[in-house]
Amino acid sequence: MIHLKLDDVTYKYPHEGARTVRIADLTLTPGLYYLYGANGSGKTMLLKGLAGLLTPAKGIVKLHRGNQALDVAQYKWHMGYCPQEYALLESLTVYAYLKYIAKMRFIPNQLIPSRIDELLDTFQLKSMARQKIDSLSIGQKKRILLLQALLADPDLLLLDEPLAHTDLHEYNMLSRLLASEEGERIIIASDHPISRQMDISCRILFISEGQLKGPYDSEQLKASLDNRIVTCRIPTTRWREQLEKMSRVCSILSLKHGPEEVIFRVYLHAGKTSGSVPFLANVEITTMEDVYLCFQIPSVRDNMLR
Amino acid sequence: MDEKLRKILNELADEDREGSDDEGSTTSQSFIRLGELMPRFTAPEPTSLHTTALIDKLLPLLDNKHVDVEQGVNARTPRFAEVMDREGRGHSGTTVSRLFRLMMPQLLILSPWFWVGSLLAVGISLMLMLSPQQPFGFAGSTNPIVLMAPLLSLLGISYSCRSYGTPMFELEMSFPLTPSQWLTGKIAMILCCYLILFALASGVLAWNEGIAIIPFTISWLIPLCLYSLLTLALMLRFGTLTATFTMVGFWLMQFIFGEGMGAFYFLGDTSFEQWLSSKVVGAIVSVVVAAYVIFRLRRDQGIAVSATQTESWRI
Missing domain, CATH: 3.40.50.300 (P-loop containing nucleotide triphosphate hydrolases)
Structure with a gap:
C-alpha cells in the first residue's frame, strides 16, 4: 500500500x-x-x-x-x-x-x-x-x-x-x-x-x-451545508439598505448584479431558516464552490467542520 | 464417519427430541444436563503424528489454492510502473553508460538546423584555413578555427541550456536528476560534438599544412573551455540570455582588440608572441571559473533535492 x-x-x-x-x-x-x-x-x-x-x-x-x-x-x-x-x-x-x-x-x-x-x-x-x-x-x-x-x-x-x-x-x-x-x-x-x-x-x-x-x-x-445555502433576490434599488439586515442572519458568499435585481447566494447562520432572509429566498443544492467559499469564512468553517 | 462421533451425535439428537417433547423443561435444567455430558465430548490431545497427517492432507489443498491466487494475480493487467521495474529503469550501469543516457535525450531537443549550422561553420573555417589567399584579410595570429571554437561552444551551450530559469527547467528538476546531472547531460553533448569536429579539422590542417597538431589543438581547446565555462558561470548567475550576450560581446571585444590585449587575448594561434602566457592565463581562469560552477551547483542543490541524500528530506 x-x-x-x-x-x-x-x-x-x-x-x-x-x-x-x-x-x-x-x-x-x-x-x-x-x-x-x-x-x-x-x-x-x-x-x-x-x-x-x-x-x-x-x-x-x-x-x-x-x-x-x-x-x-x-x-x-x-x-x-x-x-x-x-x-x-x-x-x-x-x-x-x-x-x-x-x-x-x-x-x-x-x-x-x-x-x-x-x-x-x-x-x-x-x-x-x-x-x-x-x-x-x-x-x-x-x-x-x-x-x-x-x-x-x-x-x-x-x-x-x-x-x-x-x-x-x-x-x-x-x-x-x-x-x-x-x-x-x-x-x-x-x-x-x-x-x-x-x-x-x-x-x-x-x-x-x-x-x-x-x-x-x-x-x-x-452535506454539512444542506439547507444552509440560499439565494435571495433583492431589487437593485434596495439591496444596499438590506445588507446590514442580511448580515445578522447570513454570510454572503457571492452576489450577481442583474438589470432589476441583485441575486445573493448566502450561508444561513445556525438557527436561521430561509424565512429569516428578507425578500424571496430559495434553498439551493450545495456545490463545491459553496464549500470553498464557506471555508474562507472562519465562523462558517468552524460550523462546517464541527 | 467415525463410530464414536456418530454415537455422540445420535445421543444429542435423542436429547433434542426429548427436550422438544417436554414443554415444561427449563433452561437451567438444560444447562445442568449439558454440564454432565461435557466431559464425554472431550477429545484426547493430538499427537505430533496426528498433526503431521493433517498437514499432509492440507498441503495438496493449499497448493491448489496457491495456484488459483497466482492465476488471479497474473490475470490482472500489470501497471506500467511494474513493467518498467521488470525491464529495469535504466539508471544503473557504468559511469560511461550513465553519461550516455544523460546525453542522448539532448539530441531530441537540438534542432537539425543547429547541427547543420555547426558543421557549416567548422567547414567554412577549415576552407578559409586551407585557402591560399585569406579572403577576409585574416592576419597575424588570427585564425578562423581558433576564433570559431569558443564562439560555437558558447552559442551551443546557451542553446542547449535554453530552458534554464524557465518553467521547463523546474519540470526537469522534478525528474530523478540532480542539477549537476542535468547540466552534465546538456553540455556533454555539445562539447563532445565540437571537440570531435575541431579535432578532425586540426587533423586535416596538420595533414595538409604540416602544422604541429598539439600546439594548434591547445590554441583552440583552451578558449573553447574558457568560453564554455564562463558562459555556464554567467548563466547560473544571471540567466541564459544575459550570459549569451555578454559572452558574444566578450568574443567581439577580443576579436576587435586582438593582440593588443596581450596575455588576455585568448584567441591567438601559435604565431602570437604571447601565445604561451595567454594560454596559461586562459587555463588558470578556466580552473577558477570551473570551481565557481561546481560551488554554485552544490549550493543550488536546494533547488532540487540531491540524490545523495539517503534518508528523507530533513533539515
Whole structure:
C-alpha cells in the first residue's frame, strides 16, 4: 500500500520572507485529493515542495511503498509533476517532447513508443502527435502537461491547476480521467472550484492561513451545508439598505448584479431558516464552490467542520 | 464417519427430541444436563503424528489454492510502473553508460538546423584555413578555427541550456536528476560534438599544412573551455540570455582588440608572441571559473533535492 507521510513539515521559498505553508501531520493514501486555497495561499509552494523543487524548512516527507520508505532519489522515480506554467519546449513536436521527457525519466527505450501512443490515445491527442507544440491551443497544451506527468506511471501525482484554461469538454474529460486514476496512486490536484460545479466525490485539502487542513470528504462537507445555502433576490434599488439586515442572519458568499435585481447566494447562520432572509429566498443544492467559499469564512468553517 | 462421533451425535439428537417433547423443561435444567455430558465430548490431545497427517492432507489443498491466487494475480493487467521495474529503469550501469543516457535525450531537443549550422561553420573555417589567399584579410595570429571554437561552444551551450530559469527547467528538476546531472547531460553533448569536429579539422590542417597538431589543438581547446565555462558561470548567475550576450560581446571585444590585449587575448594561434602566457592565463581562469560552477551547483542543490541524500528530506 502506497502512502505519503508528512510530519510537521514547513515549506517556504528561499528568497521570500514570511510566506510559509505548514502541514502538522498528514498521511495520504491512494485517492484523488483536490487542494483548495485562495490565490497566494501557498498551493503552488506546497506542490513544488512535494515535487522536490523546494527542501522543507522543517520536518520530514516520506513516500512509503508497502513497508519500505523511499529515499529521496527513489522518491523522484515514483513522482510525477505537472506545473502550473507551460513547461514545454514549443519548437518540438508533441511526440518529440514526450519522448524527451520519457528519456529524461529513464523509461526503458523499448517501452517508450507504446507508452506514448497509449497516453496520446487516452488524452485524445493522437492526431496532434506530429504537430509542433506552439501550434496547439492552451487547453491542448494543458493536456500535454498532464500527459507528461503520467508517462512514468507515478505513485504520487502532483498537479498544479491541471484544469485551468480548459474548455468544458476538456474539463469533463480530464476530471473523469483524474477520478479514474485515483485507485492506484495518490493524486493531489490544486484547483479553484469557482466557475464550474464539481460533481465528483473526492477528498479535499484546504490551505488557509498558512496551514494545510484536511483531508475532508467532499460529500460530507456538502452535506454539512444542506439547507444552509440560499439565494435571495433583492431589487437593485434596495439591496444596499438590506445588507446590514442580511448580515445578522447570513454570510454572503457571492452576489450577481442583474438589470432589476441583485441575486445573493448566502450561508444561513445556525438557527436561521430561509424565512429569516428578507425578500424571496430559495434553498439551493450545495456545490463545491459553496464549500470553498464557506471555508474562507472562519465562523462558517468552524460550523462546517464541527 | 467415525463410530464414536456418530454415537455422540445420535445421543444429542435423542436429547433434542426429548427436550422438544417436554414443554415444561427449563433452561437451567438444560444447562445442568449439558454440564454432565461435557466431559464425554472431550477429545484426547493430538499427537505430533496426528498433526503431521493433517498437514499432509492440507498441503495438496493449499497448493491448489496457491495456484488459483497466482492465476488471479497474473490475470490482472500489470501497471506500467511494474513493467518498467521488470525491464529495469535504466539508471544503473557504468559511469560511461550513465553519461550516455544523460546525453542522448539532448539530441531530441537540438534542432537539425543547429547541427547543420555547426558543421557549416567548422567547414567554412577549415576552407578559409586551407585557402591560399585569406579572403577576409585574416592576419597575424588570427585564425578562423581558433576564433570559431569558443564562439560555437558558447552559442551551443546557451542553446542547449535554453530552458534554464524557465518553467521547463523546474519540470526537469522534478525528474530523478540532480542539477549537476542535468547540466552534465546538456553540455556533454555539445562539447563532445565540437571537440570531435575541431579535432578532425586540426587533423586535416596538420595533414595538409604540416602544422604541429598539439600546439594548434591547445590554441583552440583552451578558449573553447574558457568560453564554455564562463558562459555556464554567467548563466547560473544571471540567466541564459544575459550570459549569451555578454559572452558574444566578450568574443567581439577580443576579436576587435586582438593582440593588443596581450596575455588576455585568448584567441591567438601559435604565431602570437604571447601565445604561451595567454594560454596559461586562459587555463588558470578556466580552473577558477570551473570551481565557481561546481560551488554554485552544490549550493543550488536546494533547488532540487540531491540524490545523495539517503534518508528523507530533513533539515
